[in-house]
Amino acid sequence: MYKLIVLLFAITFVACSKESIDEIVTDDYIKGEAIVRFELNGVTYGARANDVITTHQPHGVLSIVVNAKDENNDFDQITLLINISASEKGFYPTDGFMINNELDSHSTALLKYKRYDWAYATFHFTAEETGQNINRAGSLTITEVNEFAEQIEGYFSFELAPPDEEAHNLPSDHPDLVIQKIENGYFKYVNFNP
Numbered sequence: 473m474y475k476l477i478v479l480l481f482a483i484t485f486v487a488c489s490k491e492s493i494d495e496i497v498t499d500d501y502i503k504g505e506a507i508v509r510f511e512l513n514g515v516t517y518g519a520r521a522n523d524v525i526t527t528h529q530p531h532g533v534l535s536i537v538v539n540a541k542d543e544n545n546d547f548d549q550i551t552l553l554i555n556i557s558a559s560e561k562g563f564y565p566t567d568g569f570m571i572n573n574e575l576d577s578h579s580t581a582l583l584k585y586k587r588y589d590w591a592y593a594t595f596h597f598t599a600e601e602t603g604q605n606i607n608r609a610g611s612l613t614i615t616e617v618n619e620f621a622e623q624i625e626g627y628f629s630f631e632l633a634p635p636d637e638e639a640h641n642l643p644s645d646h647p648d649l650v651i652q653k654i655e656n657g658y659f660k661y662v663n664f665n666p
Contacts, residue, residue, distance in 0.1 A: 500620040504661030508538045510552075510628070511655045512583075516543045517550065524659075526666045534559045534664055552654070553582040554612065559624055559664035561617055566594045566610040566630065579612040581630040583652055590639045592632035592652045608633055608651070622665040628657035 506524035510517055517540040525537045534556045542548040556564050557578040564579035584591040594608045610630030617624050632652040634640065642649055 500618055503621045503623060503663070506623075506659070506661045506663065508536075508540065508552075508657075508659045508662070510540075510657035512550070513653055517541060517552075518543055524662060526663045528666065529555070531557075532559075533557055536659070536662060549586055551584045553584075554628065555580045556612055556614070559614065559617070561614050564612045564614070566608060579610070579628070581610065581628075581632060581654070583632045583654070585648075588640065588648075590635050592634055594630050594632055610654075612657075617664075621661075622663055623661045624664050625660040625662070626658075628654070628659070630654045630657075 505521045506519075508519045508524050519538045519540040523539040523541075525539075527535045527537075529535055536554045536556070538552040538554070540550055540552060557576065558564075562577060564577050566579055566581075579594075581594045582591045583593075594610050608631040610628070610632075612626060612628035614624050614626040616626070630653075632654070634649045637644065640649070
């Protein structure tokens with residue numbers, strides 16, 4: 473009986489030998505499928521793959537266009553445009569500052585509902601006499617950069633304001649003319665060199 477137990481133990485030990493690591497899992501050159509998730513006024517929205525499009529703008533600005541859907545209602549689609557001043561690890565607030573006439577470490581966002589011709593924004597222009605922009609609260613942080621697959625990962629949150637009265641035909645007390653809050657935003661496998 474003792475020999476049988478030793479034999480079963482030996483067979484179990486050999487059968488449980490360490491398997492080699494799958495090379496595909498550790499290959500940094502393989503691109504992942506883009507994922508973006510966020511909460512808009514407490515409702516979760518998400519987008520994957522072809523619903524996340526990136527482009528480079530002048531001066532190195534990375535634009536991410538997210539055609540997102542409410543997770544509970546496929547018909548409630550929105551478009552979120554995020555602009556980031558660079559695609560490097562770091563913190564990008566909406567109230568970035570100017571260095572040599574260029575924005576440094578800056579992000580902006582626009583939010584468009586299909587039902588309106590206008591968009592909510594993290595910024596809006598003030599009266600012509602001041603010539604300044606007013607920025608809403610918000611930021612984006614890039615936490616990981618995969619240089620080989622040319623993809624980034626991170627998180628974001630923004631407050632977006634409706635445009636001035638000239639841009640919409642709604643009464644000033646309309647419920648859609650309030651600050652839109654994006655919270656718990658997360659993105660992964662977003663291409664930074666499209």
